[in-house]
Amino acid sequence: MSRAGGQTIVYENPPVIAAHRGVAGRKEGQGPLAEWFDAILEDDLLGQKSWELAESEMVRRCARDTLDAAGLSAGGVDAVLGGDLNNQIIATTFAAKKLGAPFLGLYGACSTFVEALTLGAALISGGDLRNALCCASSHFCTAERQFRFPLELGTQRPPQASWTATACGCALLSGGGHGIQVTSGTLGRVIDLNITDANHMGAAMAPAVFDTLTAHLTDTRQSADDYDLIVTGDLGWIGRDLLLQLCRKAGVDMPADKLVDCGASLYSQAQDPHAGGSGCGCVASVSCSWIMKRIESGELSRVLLSGSGAMLSPTSSQQGQSIPGICYAVSLEGE
Amino acid sequence: MSRAGGQTIVYENPPVIAAHRGVAGRKEGQGPLAEWFDAILEDDLLGQKSWELAESEMVRRCARDTLDAAGLSAGGVDAVLGGDLNNQIIATTFAAKKLGAPFLGLYGACSTFVEALTLGAALISGGDLRNALCCASSHFCTAERQFRFPLELGTQRPPQASWTATACGCALLSGGGHGIQVTSGTLGRVIDLNITDANHMGAAMAPAVFDTLTAHLTDTRQSADDYDLIVTGDLGWIGRDLLLQLCRKAGVDMPADKLVDCGASLYSQAQDPHAGGSGCGCVASVSCSWIMKRIESGELSRVLLSGSGAMLSPTSSQQGQSIPGICYAVSLEGE
Numbered sequence: 001m002s003r004a005g006g007q008t009i010v011y012e013n014p015p016v017i018a019a020h021r022g023v024a025g026r027k028e029g030q031g032p033l034a035e036w037f038d039a040i041l042e043d044d045l046l047g048q049k050s051w052e053l054a055e056s057e058m059v060r061r062c063a064r065d066t067l068d069a070a071g072l073s074a075g076g077v078d079a080v081l082g083g084d085l086n087n088q089i090i091a092t093t094f095a096a097k098k099l100g101a102p103f104l105g106l107y108g109a110c111s112t113f114v115e116a117l118t119l120g121a122a123l124i125s126g127g128d129l130r131n132a133l134c135c136a137s138s139h140f141c142t143a144e145r146q147f148r149f150p151l152e153l154g155t156q157r158p159p160q161a162s163w164t165a166t167a168c169g170c171a172l173l174s175g176g177g178h179g180i181q182v183t184s185g186t187l188g189r190v191i192d193l194n195i196t197d198a199n200h201m202g203a204a205m206a207p208a209v210f211d212t213l214t215a216h217l218t219d220t221r222q223s224a225d226d227y228d229l230i231v232t233g234d235l236g237w238i239g240r241d242l243l244l245q246l247c248r249k250a251g252v253d254m255p256a257d258k259l260v261d262c263g264a265s266l267y268s269q270a271q272d273p274h275a276g277g278s279g280c281g282c283v284a285s286v287s288c289s290w291i292m293k294r295i296e297s298g299e300l301s302r303v304l305l306s307g308s309g310a311m312l313s314p315t316s317s318q319q320g321q322s323i324p325g326i327c328y329a330v331s332l333e334g335e
Numbered sequence: 336m337s338r339a340g341g342q343t344i345v346y347e348n349p350p351v352i353a354a355h356r357g358v359a360g361r362k363e364g365q366g367p368l369a370e371w372f373d374a375i376l377e378d379d380l381l382g383q384k385s386w387e388l389a390e391s392e393m394v395r396r397c398a399r400d401t402l403d404a405a406g407l408s409a410g411g412v413d414a415v416l417g418g419d420l421n422n423q424i425i426a427t428t429f430a431a432k433k434l435g436a437p438f439l440g441l442y443g444a445c446s447t448f449v450e451a452l453t454l455g456a457a458l459i460s461g462g463d464l465r466n467a468l469c470c471a472s473s474h475f476c477t478a479e480r481q482f483r484f485p486l487e488l489g490t491q492r493p494p495q496a497s498w499t500a501t502a503c504g505c506a507l508l509s510g511g512g513h514g515i516q517v518t519s520g521t522l523g524r525v526i527d528l529n530i531t532d533a534n535h536m537g538a539a540m541a542p543a544v545f546d547t548l549t550a551h552l553t554d555t556r557q558s559a560d561d562y563d564l565i566v567t568g569d570l571g572w573i574g575r576d577l578l579l580q581l582c583r584k585a586g587v588d589m590p591a592d593k594l595v596d597c598g599a600s601l602y603s604q605a606q607d608p609h610a611g612g613s614g615c616g617c618v619a620s621v622s623c624s625w626i627m628k629r630i631e632s633g634e635l636s637r638v639l640l641s642g643s644g645a646m647l648s649p650t651s652s653q654q655g656q657s658i659p660g661i662c663y664a665v666s667l668e669g670e
Contacts, residue, residue, distance in 0.1 A: 007437050009463045050654050078338070079522055087422045088648035089442050090656075093525055097659050102342050102522035104450065105646070105661070107424050107442040115439065119454070126461015128344045146650070187414055187437035190428055311440070313423035315481070319385050321425075324432045326440070 007212070008186040008219035009118070011125035016179035017332075018131070018172045019070035022289030023062045024266075025140065025166025028277070031267045036289040038065070044141065044166050052086060055139035058168045059084070059095035063135055066170040072131070077101040077172075079123070081116040082135035084280050085109065085143050085164070092137065101133070109309025110205075110234055111188065112136040113169055113284035114328040117305075118185035121330065124175045131175065137168035138279025147198075147314060161199040162236045163273035165266055169284025171292070180295050181333045186216040190311065192324040198317045202239020202263075202275055205308040208325030209235060210246040212306060216329050217252075224254050227331070228300045231291055233283025233307045234263030236276030262286035283307045295334045303332045342547070343521040343554035344453070346460035351514035352667075353466070353507045354405035357624030358397045359601075360475065360501025363612070366602045371624040373400070379476065379501050387421060390474035393503045394419070394430035398470055401505040407466070412436040412507075414458070416451040417470035419615050420444065420478050420499070427472065436468070444644025445540075445569055446523065447471040448504060448619035449663040452640075453520035456665065459510045466510065472503035473614025482533075482649060496534040497571045497613035500601055504619025506627070513670060515630050520665045521551040525646065527659040533652045537574020537598075537610055540643040543660030544570060545581040547641060551664050552587075559589050562666070563635045566626055568618020568642045569598030571611030597621035618642045630669045638667045 021038045024031075029040030039062075046054040059082075067074060080096050083089040083106040096103035108115040113136035120132035141151060143164035149155040173182065191208040209232055217223060224230060235243060240261040247254035266277035266286055287305055294300045308327035317323070338344050356373045359366075364375030376393065383389040394417075402409060415434060418441040419426040431438035443450040448471035455467035476486055478499035484490040508517065526543040544567055552558060559565060570578060575596040582589035601612035601621055622640055629635045643662035652658070 012462065052650060052654065053656075083442060086648065087650060088444065088646060090646065090648045090651045093646040093659055093661075094651075094656070097525035097527050100524060103525050103661060104454065104522065105442045107418060107440045109423065119439065119458075122458055122461065122463040123454075126457065126463055127347065128338065128457040128461055130338070187439065189435060190432035190438050192432050311423060311425065311428040313421065313425045315387060315422060316425045316429075319387065321388075321429070324428055326428075326438060 006219035007215045008184055009122055010184045011121050013125045014181040014183045015121050015124040015173040015175055016177055016181055018174035018177050018179050019066050020171040020288040020292050021062050021066045022285040023058060023168045024285055028165050028167050028266055031271060033266060033286060033290050036293060038289060051139055051141035052090060055091040055137055055142050056094040059091055059135060059137045060098050062168040062170045063095060063099055063133060066172050070172045074099040074101050077133050078129040078131050079104055080133045081106060081120045083107050083112045084137045087146060108326055109311055110278055110280050111307040111309035111326050111328050112280045114305060114307030114330060117182060117330045118328045120173045121182040121185055124173055132173045133170060134173060135170040136280035136284040138164050138281035140164045140166045143279060157274055158199050160238055160275050162201050162263060162275045162278035164279035165277045165282035167281030167285035169288035171288055178335060180292060182330050183333050184220060184331045186212055186329040188212045188326040188328045190324045190326050192322050194322045196322050198312055201278055201310045202236045203242055204310045204323035205325040206235055206239045206242035206246060208327040209243050209306060209308045212327035212329050214252055224258055227302050227304045230259050230304045231287060232261045234278045235261045236263040238275045240264050295332055298334060301334045305330050305332055341554035342550045343519055344457055345519045346456050348460045349516040349518045350456050350459040350508040350510055351512055351516055352627060353509035353512050353514050354401050355506040355623040355627050356397050356401045357620040358393060358503045359620055363500050363502050363601055366606060368601060368621060368625050371628060373624060386474055386476035387425060390426040390472055390477050391429040394426055394470060394472045395433050397503040397505045398430060398434055398468060401507050405507045409434040409436050412468050413464040413466050414439055415468045416441060416455050418442050418447045419472045443661055444646055445613055445615050446642040446644035446661050446663050447615045449640060449642030449665060452517060452665045453663045455508045456517040456520055459508055467508045468505060469508060470505040471615035471619040473499050473616035475499045475501045478614060492609055493534050495573055495610050497536050497598060497610045498608035499614035500612040500617035502616030502620035504623035506623055515627060516668045518666045518668050519555060521547055523547045523661040523663045525659045525661050527657050529657045531657050533647055536613055536645045537571045538577055539645045539658035540660040541570055541574045541577035541581060543662040544578050544641060544643045547662035547664050549587055559593055562637050562639045564638045565594050566622060566638060566640045567596045569613045570596045571598040573610045575599050630667055633669060636669045640665050640667055
């Protein structure tokens with residue numbers, strides 16, 4: 001058994017990230033992380049006739065470029081693991097169709113990318129797969145009309161609302177070769193502190209992030225000091241503050257300067273993204289560019305990457321249900 | 336590496352199904368498989384105030400009873416793997432919240448249950464988990480209003496439409512102990528032969544089932560003769576015929592008397608389910624009761640269980656996109 005106990009798997013044969021790509025939309029490409037992305041879309045419609053097809057095309061291109069960087073054809077991929085926010089994860093499914101590789105569809109809302117890394121690393125470590133392409137995407141225009149309102153309405157958003165990023169991230173995990181090692185993964189439980197405001201994702205997810213981060217540190221007998229950076233995705237500015245409050249209240253040492261949130265880093269406040277970025281693609285894109293490149297350059301050595309999702313649907317919200325959150329985490333280590 | 340090559344994983348340490356439960360709704364409990372189910376709902380609303388909450392409660396009860404049968408508490412479960420047809424898989428998420436165990440949300444439409452078995456078995460075989468509760472559900476009333484029309488409209492259905500089963504199935508996979516062995520799993524590719532009729536799921540999925548079944552037989556160097564039964568879920572009567580046609584056309588030997596479809600077995604024609612049963616819960620419930628009990632009794636020795644899903648969303652259909660299918664398969668062997 002390679003489990004550390006609790007919710008954490010310590011991978012016996014840690015896979016490496018053989019290649020990774022972070023793609024950003026136009027607005028995201030005008031933010032503080034612009035220089036880090038591997039590609040910035042000039043047109044968020046990508047020449048397609050719908051936003052949904054555009055999101056799918058973004059995934060396909062990002063996946064293909066990741067495979068190209070690893071010198072692999074789609075036929076050499078044992079499995080694609082991933083998903084997106086669209087109902088029935090159609091963006092990823094239609095991209096997986098074009099790739100032609102075996103596909104494992106996941107849904108963890110904005111936690112999907114780290115869910116994919118956690119699972120993919122386990123499957124490779126256990127010898128069941130040789131490699132796995134982990135991916136997640138989101139698109140502002142597909143998410144707005146599905147979860148909130150048609151864009152054409154120009155609906156005003158409350159200040160605690162997050163901005164769904166148009167972005168995609170892909171990481172190719174491999175059982176051999178060089179790259180960042182994925183050494184452990186912590187599974188998430190569904191945590192619900194009874195937040196019912198569907199515009200307040202940071203508040204809905206912070207308790208789940210707290211639960212998974214503390215489970216990880218406890219399971220692996222570590223503290224925040226053992227990591228150079230603890231990355232969350234995507235709490236936004238408000239959610240990040242709430243996480244720090246939860247840590248303080250519980251007496252968990254979490255230095256604020258070590259806690260970096262992808263959603264709170266993707267945009268500048270001047271871009272008016274309200275509470276910050278969100279969406280499956282935000283943590284995927286930011287971690288596959290900004291975070292992984294800094295590990296590869298040696299600036300960072302050990303990073304705990306977490307991804308959290310708000311598992312609501314418009315139906316559950318309309319029925320007055322609260323918003324459960326979930327969070328997964330993987331530890332990434334430089335060579 | 337424990338892979339047989341191609342899309343198939345031959346599990347080095349085959350997990351066993353330590354406990355399993357198949358639950359059916361009222362209509363399903365009046366069909367030909369009534370005597371096999373572990374529970375039949377008296378009321379499809381289960382005392383809840385919405386169909387969505389009822390579906391979630393059905394999952395929770397089925398999961399709890401499965402754990403009880405295995406003598407396990409929710410705290411002893413390493414992970415719950417599963418999903419359902421509701422947007423953002425809320426039925427399973429809300430059930431997982433009440434269980435409190437780590438949760439890995441999956442989406443493979445009606446293939447979700449076998450996707451969960453394939454993944455869960457790999458995670459246990461590789462030593463990453465000690466056990467995994469695999470589950471999937473569907474509910475006629477939640478699916479109708481989400482994918483088709485509000486029930487209150489009484490919309491007429493074309494003859495090729497399938498009937499979404501109100502049903503749930505749970506199987507507890509374990510790394511030790513007695514039970515049916517899960518010896519191999521075949522991952523599915525997204526296959527699309529350009530079916531655009533969202534009422535014709537059998538036609539949309541049959542090519543994916545053909546692809547996965549032939550991949551499984553090729554990868555493991557077996558023929559249909561090596562299995563007592565080849566179970567599909569859920570093609571319905573029309574989809575099953577189409578699968579047999581595809582096999583004949585490709586020269587793949589698939590004896591009709593060996594091919595049993597869960598959707599074509601759940602209802603009698605007299606119950607007017609049109610093309611047969613469908614929904615994540617159909618293959619989950621039927622395989623967790625009818626199929627697994629017959630393996631345990633010794634009537635069946637080796638069964639290939641496949642689950643297929645139509646990966647459409649109302650949005651993709653309304654945008655004129657075709658309906659891609661996907662199919663996973665696991666081989667089950669009696670002790």
